[in-house]
Amino acid sequence: MHMVTEKVTLEDVYEARKVVRRYLPRTPLVHSPALCQKLGFDAYVKCDNTLPTGAFKVRGGVNLISRLSEKEKRRGVIAASTGNHAQSVAYAACLFGAEAIIGMPEGANPAKVEATRCYGAKVEFHGKDYDEARNWVEEEARKKGYRYIHSANEPLLIAGVGTLYLEIIEELPDVDVIFAPIGGGTGAAAACIIAKALNPKIKVIGVQAENAPAVYLSWKTGQLMQTESSDTFAEGLATRVTFTLTFGILCKMIDQIVLVSEMEMKKAIVTLLETTHQLAEGAGAASTAAAFQLRKQLQGKKVALPLTGGNLTLESLSAIFKELEI
Numbered sequence: 672m673h674m675v676t677e678k679v680t681l682e683d684v685y686e687a688r689k690v691v692r693r694y695l696p697r698t699p700l701v702h703s704p705a706l707c708q709k710l711g712f713d714a715y716v717k718c719d720n721t722l723p724t725g726a727f728k729v730r731g732g733v734n735l736i737s738r739l740s741e742k743e744k745r746r747g748v749i750a751a752s753t754g755n756h757a758q759s760v761a762y763a764a765c766l767f768g769a770e771a772i773i774g775m776p777e778g779a780n781p782a783k784v785e786a787t788r789c790y791g792a793k794v795e796f797h798g799k800d801y802d803e804a805r806n807w808v809e810e811e812a813r814k815k816g817y818r819y820i821h822s823a824n825e826p827l828l829i830a831g832v833g834t835l836y837l838e839i840i841e842e843l844p845d846v847d848v849i850f851a852p853i854g855g856g857t858g859a860a861a862a863c864i865i866a867k868a869l870n871p872k873i874k875v876i877g878v879q880a881e882n883a884p885a886v887y888l889s890w891k892t893g894q895l896m897q898t899e900s901s902d903t904f905a906e907g908l909a910t911r912v913t914f915t916l917t918f919g920i921l922c923k924m925i926d927q928i929v930l931v932s933e934m935e936m937k938k939a940i941v942t943l944l945e946t947t948h949q950l951a952e953g954a955g956a957a958s959t960a961a962a963f964q965l966r967k968q969l970q971g972k973k974v975a976l977p978l979t980g981g982n983l984t985l986e987s988l989s990a991i992f993k994e995l996e997i
Contacts, residue, residue: 679826679920681868684833684861687734691834694733694766695722698835700842700975706946706959710966713973715846716947717839720955720981724758724786726907727835727979731857732759734831735820736767744769749817751775751805753906754783755954755980756822756855761792772817774808776800780906782984800901802911823855823914833861839975840869847972850958852979853877853886853928854908856917863924877921877928878961880908880936880953887928889913890921904987905936905953907980935960937991943978950988955980 701716719727736748747770750760757773764771771792775784776799787794797807805822812819820828835858840846849866851859859877866873879887883901895918901909921928931939939956942963943949951959958976962969991997 679829679833679860679864681865683826683830684837684865687730687827687830688834688837690734690737691730691831695730697838698722700839701947701949703946706942709942709946710962710969712966712969712971714962715839715843715973715975716943716949716959717835717975717977718949719835720949720951720978724755724762725980725982726755726758726955727832727858727977728755728759729762730834731825731828731831732763733766735825735827736760736763736769738827739767739769739818743818747772747817748820749774749808749812750820750822751801751808752822753801753909754780754787754982755907757787757792757794758783758790760820761787761790764792765790772811774804774811776804780982780984783906783982786982800911801909821914823857824916826916829857829861829864829917832857833865835977836862836865839977840865840873843973843975845973846873846975848874848876848969849975850876850878850961851977852908852954852957853879854910854954855914856886856921858977858979859925860917860920863920867924874926875924876961876965877925878957879928879930880905880957881930881932883909883911884930885911885913886918886921887930889918890925890928893922903953904933905957907952907954908957929961929964931957931960931964935964937995939963940983940988940991941995941997949978950981950983951978952980952983
């Protein structure tokens, strides 16, 4: 297992950007007057759903796997994921010529499974949820000597996904508030590192699903908490565990963490589709859902809403339309 006491700095994010910008496009920051009118403040949506894998995590995968030795690439990499981390690792492994094995829970999003296989990764199904799949992956890595890529306790992943927030602040230097969805916490940790280094006045607000609130509870109590279940349709937020590296950063630096309901995320998916013409998955809509919840305190502010992923199946979208009677 890797040590997770390393610090991640703004300098690390600038280093990551040198790699990331060579392989991935800069993503659009969309200002929708229709969305601003609904929210009652100036909102900017960062569309990381437009990246090749449909989600922000590929920034971290490209940064980490680009730095592996030839020996590590030959041995192969292994990761556990509900989907977006899987695609990130698979895409970057394909890019840099490494073998990739991905452990996913039974019943993982079929579109994400298929996309992961399309990049040449081998997918194995183990356990009922992300954390059970992760236990299998950690055991495989120990037994077979693969380079295990943890979804959170990896400084190079945090630095890589940090390029998203660097792009936001460069394009919108007077931003007042940045939202960041929290699953494993790499994105939110990166947002804190960058915002507080470049302009400590920027508020960073984390967002978790009500049904998967491990990090929120940990932040409230100051102790690493786990939950019994993580029953949310937002796969990117569905973890029962709080991870040491990302939580160490969040508990010191994040300004606020809020919880959003399943219905709030579903409504935000529809709102984003309607106002920005962008498709968000549950985790990708979480920032917008939280912005609606906090809209009174955000009046007069300039707010960045990362749309971190758009890997929503047509079946899920259809079910959301039915539920909301659209």
